[in-house]
Amino acid sequence: MxxxxxxxxxxxxxxxxxxxxxxxxxxxxxxxxxxxxxxxxxxxxxxxxxxxxxxxxxxxxxxxxxxxxxxxxxxxxxxxxxxxxxxxxxxxxxxxxxxxxxxxxxxxxxxxxxxxxxxxxxxxxxxxxxxxxxxxxxxxxxxxxxxxxxxxxxxxxxxxxxxxxxxxxxxxxxxxxxxxxxxxxxxxxxxxxxxxxxxxxxxxxxxxxxxxxxxARAPPRPEAPSEDVQSQSSISKTNSGFNSTPNTEVSHPRIAIADDSAFCFRYPATVELLNNRANVITFSPLADDPLPICDGVYLPGGYPELHGATLAESQALRSLADRATDGLPVLAECGGLMTLADSLTTTDGDTYEMAGVLPLSVQMEDRYQALDHVKLRADHSTLTADTGEVRKGHEFHYSAATVDSDARFAFTVERGDGIDGTHDGVIEYQTLATYCHLHPASGAFDTFIERVRS
Structure with missing residues (x-):
């Protein structure tokens, strides 16, 4: 091409x-x-x-x-x-x-x-x-x-x-x-x-x-084909990229992805990998969909700050919080992190109760708080990395998180700002929430699938 x-x-x-x-x-x-x-x-x-x-x-x-x-x-x-x-x-x-x-x-x-x-x-x-x-x-x-x-x-x-x-x-x-x-x-x-x-x-x-x-020209072919992510031609050509029919392999875990205007930041390659190696189902916290029966949850980024009142009343988030405290693996990125916090305060000064899974509160600011490519090193084995492994991603957010003194972090930040300038990735139960957006090329979602499967 x-x-x-x-x-x-x-x-x-x-x-x-x-x-x-x-x-x-x-x-x-x-x-x-x-x-x-x-x-x-x-x-x-x-x-x-x-x-x-x-x-x-x-x-x-x-x-x-x-x-x-x-x-x-x-x-x-x-x-x-x-x-x-x-x-x-x-x-x-x-x-x-x-x-x-x-x-x-x-x-x-x-x-x-x-x-x-x-x-x-x-x-x-x-x-x-x-x-x-x-x-x-x-x-x-x-x-x-x-x-x-x-x-x-x-x-x-x-x-x-x-x-x-x-x-x-x-x-x-x-x-x-x-x-x-x-x-x-x-x-x-x-x-x-x-x-x-x-x-x-x-x-x-x-x-x-x-x-x-x-x-125009055609680029050089890569040295080796990708084995983890299926061809775009084999998935549905919808705006979201989600398969219209789930993968029915018994050995594949069932992963629920939040998908609405509050949770809309995800890469096509991520969706493709998950479609290929898991039974992917979607739910909308804004529509108050119940959390589907699943083995793990992915909360991508988006604009939860524009929907604070709706999310504060969401039965889906309440059921997600209950499942998370019971040990359901939950991976959240940026907007997902904000939604799993105790509270979210907008620039207008309105404060909304969020899912309460994480020991932190979030405040929206008038100026962006981080904008960079990110390099993280895992201090502990977690949902997206083993101890010592590096994960690359990016961050761009206008919110600031204030963590409780007993919060546990998964990563040391080697490039970027993370949550507190030094760390990223708050761990609670089997939940991992980061300001870092991850791409599947990092290997993060391969690890996530394996953790969910186990």
Missing amino acids: KGAVLAGTQSGVGKTVAALAIIQAFDQDGYSVQPAKAGPDFIDPSHHTAIADCPSRTLDIWLEGVDGVRRNYYRGNGDFCVVEGVMGLYDGDCSSTAMVAEALDLPIILVVDAKAGMESVAATAHGFRSYASHAGRDIDVAGILAQRAHGGRHAEGIRDALPDEIQYFGRIPPQSSLSIPDRHLGLEMGSESPLDTKALTEAAETIHTEQIIAA
Whole structure:
């Protein structure tokens, strides 16, 4: 599968809108598109999924390694892969867009804000292309997509000013309807605020898909195939990625995953691995679904802070708390940690009683409290690691946790902030809750399945 990487000159330049317009353009031309996202983000991929109608792949060097990124790429399906970058092209020390493009050997389409420029847009593109050798990156800035560019003389001036080695792949017209509302953690989710269909269709008509296809390449194959995660082609093409029919192998554990707008941050590869090696069932604490009969629970991250009153009255959380205190294995990440706390206080000062499984309380803050790739070393054998093992992940949250003096931690933080700057992973009963989001390439979910099975 050939593809290209869509990179920005900086954060906020409009990469997500540009990616959605390209996906729409390919669809209108009769091509199927596999979307992907460089970096650990959950939110931008939700918009990809809303337009492409298939889960967006996560491509992150820190989380997966070079071979892991290539394997994840080839688990996708489609005639073409559009990889949306993270921040600016060269930004990020663990997994920049440039690093992902280099690992995949894909050409780069640079999104440049052309609102108040013409020849200067070409100069910007030339500088980004020339900087690659200075940065020691073997990458190819093949062309540009002019964001917020008018047609006529404006577009022609940009195209004519470009050096011969930099192509003009089209433009995104300046339309107020081509914007996505944001909140803390980033944009609103794709299911909440999809782009205006008419505006997106019009934007797609100004993109030169055939030129993009001509410039595209297929990445190198990974050195070894993945044995743990099944191909995307063998799971249902739903927005969540959950199988419509559960795995009925008797030896497979039954794992319940919280799945609603409060618990919506999970990687497709995680769902695929769990679908392949467990009987996966879902429940919604917001709908007050009862906790299903299960051998273990996975509470992914999301936005519990937006649903404090509902969660405080959730019978599902009360039954989960009862089962957790009885020793049911529960793995919770970020929003899941917040929900298992004694209480959650919003920035408005409203305090809600949560599940009360963990000896801690959570306070939402006006500014983010952590944003980084994370490296954790296990101090104890726990649900996701044996003693001494390292797990890599990422953290991004606006909440702060205050732990009781008798709280027990599972990990020492070697990179990142964790819960208290030094530790992450509160252990209580057979529950593990972290601020760290884990990717299955870390091995964490393999260990989780084995712990649940035993």
